[in-house]
Amino acid sequence: YDRPSYLWLLDRIVIPVALAGFFIRLGNFFNSEIVGIPSTRSWAVVF
Secondary structure (H helix, E strand, O other), rough: OOOOOOHHHHHHHHHHHHHHHHHHHHHHHHHOOOOOOOOOOOOOOOO
């Protein structure tokens, strides 16, 4: 039995973890859970 290398395993895990983090942050944005400082910029998001 030949075990997969550590880097091979990390290569298979990194993309799904990054995508999960992206979708979690996107959900936080849509739920208005991530708020920043007030802005007067024209491209700023108003909640």
